[in-house]
Amino acid sequence: MTEKHMITTVTLNAAIDKTYYLPAFPLGKMSRVQRFNAAPGGKGINVAKVAAQLGEPVTATGFVGGMNGEIIKQLLDQIGIAHDFVSVAGESRLCLNILDEAKGTSTELLEQGPSVDEGAQKAMETKIRDLASRSRIVCFSGSLPAGVPKDYYVGLVAIAKEAGAYVILDASGDALRFGLEAKPDMIKPNEDEVAALLGIEVADEEALRQAVETLLQKYDMDRISVSLGGAGSMIAAKTGCYRVKTPKVDVVNTVGCGDSFVAGMAVSLARGSSFEDGLALASAAGTSNAMTDQAGMIDPEVVDRLRQQVQITRL
Template sequence: MISTFTLNAAVDKVHYVDNFQVDKVNRVGEVITEPGGKGNNVAKVAHLLGSDVIASGFLGGDTGQFVHKQLLKRGITSDPVWITGQTREAFNIIDRSKGTQTEILEPGPEVNLADWEELQARAKTLADKSSVVCFSGSLPRGLSTNAYAKLIQTAKAAGALTILDSSGDSLFYGIESAPFICKPNRDELALLTGKQSSSIESAIIAARSVINKGVELVVVSLDKDGSLVVSENWVCQVLPPKIEVVNTVGCGDALVGGMANYLDLLGEKPSSCKLIEAVAWGTAAAASNALYPIAGHLSVVGVKEMFKQVTIKHL
C-alpha cells in the first residue's frame, strides 16, 4: 500500500480563457475543478496505475469536504486530519491561443499544535501499513519547517520507503532525515545546496551533496529533458518520449506517483536496475499526464506504451 501526505491540500480549478489579458475583464470558457495538492495528485496517479492508496494530510471546511469526497469517489481512501478553516483553492489559467499557463495559489489555513500531533499519530499508523510513503508540497502556516523531517523519521522507523517532493525550507530540513528518494527540480536543487545546477555537470555535483546526507536517490526534474537520476554509485538521464504537451501542471506529481506505484508493486527494496526502471515508469506516467488538461490523470495503456519509448542515458 502507498500512503500520501498533503499537508497543504487544495481545490484545483483550471480556467480556460482565450486571449487572457492582465488588467482586463476575462471571460472563462470552461472550468474544471479537482481535488488537489501535490500529494493528492500523487495518490490519483498511483491509484490509476493499480496501487492501493490512502491519502492523508490536513483538510478543512467545505473545500476540504470537496477534496475528501472526490478522492473517495475515485476509489482512494481519504483519511485526513480535520482542522478549523478552509482548505485553500489553487487556480490555473490556461490560454490555449497564447500557449500560456498562469497559476494563482492561496496560502491555506493555519494549523495548530493539536492538529499537528494528530497528524503525527496518523502518520505512524499509516506508515506501519505502507510499503511507500510520499510527502509532497508546501507546508501550511503554523507548522515548523522541520515537519517533513519528523514525519520521514516516523515512516522510516516503520520500514517504509519514503519520497520527499517539496521546496524551500521544508525541503532543506526534510533531507536531514534522509528520505529514500528526493525529487527537486533544477531551481529547488540550487536553492537546497547553494550550488549551480544549470548544466548537467553542475546538477550532478549538487545532487551528490544531497546523496552525502544519506538520501539514496536524487531525481532532478529537467522539464522536457526528463530527469537526472543520481545515486551514490551511478548517474543517468531518463528521457521522455516526444509528445504534444497539453498541460505541464502535475507532471512532477505524476512522476512521483509512477515511481511510488512501481516500488509498491515491486514489494522489496529495489536494486539499482529496478530504481532506474521505477524512474522510467514515473517518466512515462508524467508524459501521459501531460496529455490531459488537469493534474493526476493518465491512460494506463498510454503509460505502458510510453514506457517502451523512454530512453535511459547512462552518464
C-alpha cells in the first residue's frame, strides 16, 4: 500500500457552505448582507480542510452535481485539497449559516441536495475501493443523500475495511445504526445517539461510561468518542475509558467543531501518534475551530498551544 493519500474523506452530501455575518438578525424583517463567506462544505469536506491545515495529505471524495458541484471542486482547488468525486444529476446543496453578531447565535438553513441514482451509488463503491486501497484512514461523515438506501454506509464501510483502511464513521440516526453492522473502527455519536443505539437512558456520566463501553464491545470497535460540548468529551477504547476536558475559550462558532475533532483524530492515527497525544490533538483542533467564524477552519499555532492544556483522565 502506498501513502499517496494518507487520509480519504467521504462526503455523500457535499455542499457549498455560505456564511452571512450580520450585526443583528431580526426575524421577519429585511437584513442587508455586507459580509459573507463561501467555502466547500459538508462534514467530510470539513474534515479534509482541517487535516490539510494540520499538514497531512488528504483526498476528498463524495457526490457532487451541477454548477454547485463545480464550484465545490473549484473552491477545493483554491485551498489545495485533492479531490476525486462521483458526479450526479441535479445540484449539490447550499447550506446557509447566519451569524447574529449581537446575540452570538448561529442559524443554519440546509438544503436537501440531489437524489443519487443506483448507477452513481455503484460508481461510489468502486471509487471507495480504489481510494481506500491507497489510504491509511477513511472518514465517512454526514448524512445520506436522497435516493440511497438507509444501509448504504454498510457496504461502503465494509469495502474500505476490506481494503485495509482504518475507518471512522461520523453519522447519526439510521445511517449510523445500519453503518455499525460493518463494524467501523471508530464512531462519534452524541449522548442521545448512544442511548438510542442501546435502547437505554443515560442519566449521568457514569451511565454514559457504561453505555459506551457496552457499545464498544458489542460492535468490536477500536474507539468511540462522545462529545460533551463545552465540557469536553468521553472516549471509550480497548485500553479503557477516558474523560477529556478542553480549555475554556471564547466561542465564536460551533459549526464544524466535531468535524475538526475527527480530523485531528484521523491525523494522529495516520501519523501513528500515541492514544493520548491523539486525543489532545483532536480536542485542540475542535476547540480551535470554535474560536473561528468558519466551519473547518483552525489555526495550527493555536492548536499547538491548546493541546498542551487538554486534560485527559482515565476513568
